[in-house]
Amino acid sequence: MTVLGAREHVELRSGAYADSVTLLDVSRRAQQLPGVAAAQVAMATPLNVEVLASMGFQVPVEATPNDMVLAVRLTDEGELAAVLDGIAGILAAAARRPEGGAAEVAPARTTASALRQAPDGVVLVSVPGEHAFVEAMDAVDAGRDVMVFSDNVTVAEEIALKRAAARTGSLMMGPDCGTAVVDGIGLGFANVVPPGPVGIVAASGTGTQQLLTLLDHAGVGVTAALGVGGRDLSAEVGGLSTRVALQRLDADPRVELVVLVSKPPAAEVADALRETAGGLRTPVQFALLGEPAAGASDLTTAVEAVLRALGREVPTWPVHGTARPASGGRWLRGLFAGGTLCDEAMLIARGVEPHAPIRSNIPFTPEEAIGPDLTAAAHTFVDFGDDALTVGRAHPMIDPTLRLEHLRRAATDPETAVLLLDVVLGHGADPDPAATLAPALAQVDRPVVVSLVGSAGDPQDLDRQRAALVEAGAEVHLSNAAATRRAIDLLGDTTEDVR
Numbered sequence: 001m002t003v004l005g006a007r008e009h010v011e012l013r014s015g016a017y018a019d020s021v022t023l024l025d026v027s028r029r030a031q032q033l034p035g036v037a038a039a040q041v042a043m044a045t046p047l048n049v050e051v052l053a054s055m056g057f058q059v060p061v062e063a064t065p066n067d068m069v070l071a072v073r074l075t076d077e078g079e080l081a082a083v084l085d086g087i088a089g090i091l092a093a094a095a096r097r098p099e100g101g102a103a104e105v106a107p108a109r110t111t112a113s114a115l116r117q118a119p120d121g122v123v124l125v126s127v128p129g130e131h132a133f134v135e136a137m138d139a140v141d142a143g144r145d146v147m148v149f150s151d152n153v154t155v156a157e158e159i160a161l162k163r164a165a166a167r168t169g170s171l172m173m174g175p176d177c178g179t180a181v182v183d184g185i186g187l188g189f190a191n192v193v194p195p196g197p198v199g200i201v202a203a204s205g206t207g208t209q210q211l212l213t214l215l216d217h218a219g220v221g222v223t224a225a226l227g228v229g230g231r232d233l234s235a236e237v238g239g240l241s242t243r244v245a246l247q248r249l250d251a252d253p254r255v256e257l258v259v260l261v262s263k264p265p266a267a268e269v270a271d272a273l274r275e276t277a278g279g280l281r282t283p284v285q286f287a288l289l290g291e292p293a294a295g296a297s298d299l300t301t302a303v304e305a306v307l308r309a310l311g312r313e314v315p316t317w318p319v320h321g322t323a324r325p326a327s328g329g330r331w332l333r334g335l336f337a338g339g340t341l342c343d344e345a346m347l348i349a350r351g352v353e354p355h356a357p358i359r360s361n362i363p364f365t366p367e368e369a370i371g372p373d374l375t376a377a378a379h380t381f382v383d384f385g386d387d388a389l390t391v392g393r394a395h396p397m398i399d400p401t402l403r404l405e406h407l408r409r410a411a412t413d414p415e416t417a418v419l420l421l422d423v424v425l426g427h428g429a430d431p432d433p434a435a436t437l438a439p440a441l442a443q444v445d446r447p448v449v450v451s452l453v454g455s456a457g458d459p460q461d462l463d464r465q466r467a468a469l470v471e472a473g474a475e476v477h478l479s480n481a482a483a484t485r486r487a488i489d490l491l492g493d494t495t496e497d498v499r
Contacts, residue, residue, distance in 0.1 A: 007037075007074040009084070010057050012044065016068040018094065020394040023068075026090050027401075033086040035078025040401070041087065044069045045392025047402075054405050065392060122147055122182055125174075129387075132175060133157040140164045140172065147227070148174030149188050151387045155236050158229065162240035171248060172241050176387070177227035178205030178395075179426075181212075188227075189397055191426040192457030196221020197256035198306060199249035199282075201242055203232045206338025206424055207261045207299060209453050210480055211287070214303040216455040217478060218315050223254045230339065233265035233288070239273050246273075250280040257283050257309055259302065263343050264290035264364065285309065289340065290347050290364070297351075298344055298481035317479040319486075321470035323447035326490050329417035333410040334381035334487075335403050337396040341422045341451065342383040345484040349379055352488050361386055374406060377415065382406065397429040400436050411444040418447045420487040422480060423469070425454030425462060432460060434468035441472040448473060449487040451480035 018026070023041050030039035038055060042048040044063035052059050057071040072083055123139035125132050129152025139146045140161060148161070153175035165172040173180055179202070180187040184195055191209055193216045200222060202208040208225050215222060226248065228241035242260065249255045258280075260273065265288050277284035287302035304314045332349065336342035339362060346360060357378035359370040374382050383389075384396040384403045396403050403421075410416050423433050430436075441448055450469055454462040469476050477483035 007076075007078070008057065009070075009072045009074075009080055010052075010059060011070040012060055012063055013068040013070065015066065017043065017066070018068070018091075020392065020399065022094050024394055024399045024401075026087070026094055029090045030072070030083075030087045033083055035075050035083055036072060037075045037078070038071075038073040039083075039087070040069075040071045041091070042069060043067070043392055047389065047392055051402055051405060054409075122173075122187070124149060124187060126150055129153045129175070133161065136161050136172070136175075137164060140168055140170050143168045143170055145171040145182075146173065147177050147180055147187055148172070148229070149177060150174070151176040151390060155231060155234075158231060159237055159240070162232075162237065166240065166244070171226065171244050172229075173227045173245075174229040176205075176231070177229050179208045179225065180227045181222060181225040183224070186427050189395075189424065189426050189428040190225075191216070191453075191455040192459070193455055194221035195223060195254075197254070197310060198222045199252065199255035199258045200225035201245040201249065201258060201260045202227050203230055203242065203262035203265070204340040205230075206422070206453065207263070207287070207289075207340035207344075209338070209424055209426060210299045210341065211259060211261060211303060213453050213455045213478065214300060214317070215306070216457075217317070218303070218307055218312060220307065220310065220312060223252060224249060230263055233262045233269045233273070235266035235269060239269045239276075242273060243276055246276060246280060246284065250282045255282055257285060257306060259285045259287055259306055261287040261299065261302070261340075262289065263340050264288070264347075267291070283309065289343050298348060299340075300479040300481040317477065317482055319478075319482070320466055320476045321474055323418075323449055323475035323486070323490060324473070326417045326447050326492055329413075329415050329446065330491075331377070331415050332379040332418050332420060332487055332491060333413075333416050334379075334420040334484075335407055335410065336381065336383050336422050337385055337400075337403065338422050338424055338453070339383045339385055341424075341453070341480045342381050344480055345420060346381045348481060348484045349381070349488060352485070353379065353491075361388070375409070375413075397424050400430065400433065404436060404440055407440055407444075411446065416446060418449065418487045418490045419444065420449050420451075420484060421474075422451045422453060422483075423465065425452070425458040425460045425465065427459065429460070432465075434465045434472075438468040438472040441469065441474050444473065447487075447490045448475070449483050449490070450474045450476045451483035452476050452478060453480065 026041045044067040045065045126149040132150035191212045226245040359376035359378040360381040363369045
């Protein structure tokens with residue numbers, strides 16, 4: 001079905017399918033065609049339909065997740081036929097398989113067949129969440145260490161996988177394990193860092209990346225970063241994988257100190273893990289957000305404690321550019337790709353502004369929950385990587401579309417005083433996040449503070465990304481904690497009436 005407007009075209013293609021990462025690339029290329037003001041090609045999941053509607057497109061009501069939707073808005077000079085021909089060519093190129101000779105080995109279609117082809121190494125599972133359990137269990141049954149990148153896996157399935165891994169001596173990383181470094185190789189979203197004396201156990205993906213990049217700036221490398229999934233320190237899961245990971249790193253003679261990083265844990269699990277750590281030969285630094293006994297109020301403070309324990313100098317964390325002063329509005333708007341970075345920012349805001357209202361889609365209390373439109377008359381902190389916002393679309397570190405749309409809304413809201421964002425670099429992430437974010441920030445007329453989580457070796461080129469963001473008017477920090485405190489400082493007197 002096709003819906004036509006004066007300068008718009010929305011088309012459903014029933015039965016057509018491509019994965020979200022492929023369609024993100026198609027959309028980017030389509031937006032670069034002559035005569036295109038805006039373009040989006042995506043599967044018609046409810047979330048994608050909502051994004052298209054927020055962009056002003058009218059998607060036919062009969063659209064289903066099995067339909068591909070093609071939406072185009074033309075410039076005054078745009079010719080629809082030429083644009084559609086161009087998009088057809090882009091889609092055709094994306095669908096082509098690389099040519100190869102008869103000697104090519106067909107890719108494995110199941111985990112079991114992949115295990116037969118590659119009998120050693122870590123098994124990486126990255127399939128839709130409802131299928132991840134079966135594939136991961138096959139690998140666990142074979143006695144293999146497993147990294148489950150997939151999200152939307154149930155807690156019951158996670159517990160079953162981790163108990164099975166305990167029986168076979170395997171390490172279960174995940175589900176929803178976004179980052180790991182194993183034998184010097186980054187898996188998932190991982191920054192490029194040299195080897196060194198630190199080992200990381202992480203119930204946090206972007207928390208791990210913040211540690212990796214701050215340590216890298218201080219000249220300290222990492223032996224391994226073992227992700228355990230964001231729920232591992234919950235009361236339900238009980239730290240099942242964390243205990244195994246701590247023991248693995250304790251047995252590695254290259255590791256001089258272990259850091260355990262997590263989103264706010266269950267208190268009883270944190271206490272039990274302290275007992276476990278006390279029985280290890282290798283010292284453990286706890287970086288448990290929101291946990292008073294953790295010994296670190298934020299991730300940057302935790303890294304500074306690690307550096308002191310290793311006898312290393314604590315550097316000055318870099319800041320580039322200067323945000324304009326706040327000139328109106330009342331609220332801080334935090335728009336995050338990283339859930340742990342969002343948690344950290346909320347916790348800091350709570351401490352500095354204890355009486356100011358805070359709302360989030362990953363709230364610490366029911367009273368802090370935000371509505372489905374992700375807006376509120378309060379300081380707002382939105383994690384665009386939350387499971388509910390990634391069904392049928394790529395993670396925001398890959399696909400910035402949803403966050404960019406909410407950035408536009410927040411920037412035009414007169415109640416917005418300051419904007420706070422994270423930009424996370426590394427393998428697996430957007431190859432050039434500033435290419436889309438910087439032009440959007442250049443249109444913003446209020447202060448913008450960015451935490452740029454990246455290392456000098458990352459493929460996106462840390463210096464180039466930073467320069468583009470600064471040129472667009474942002475103040476850029478390497479430390480997310482420092483960026484958050486700076487954003488709160490910029491609120492100035494605008495928050496006095498909500499304290």
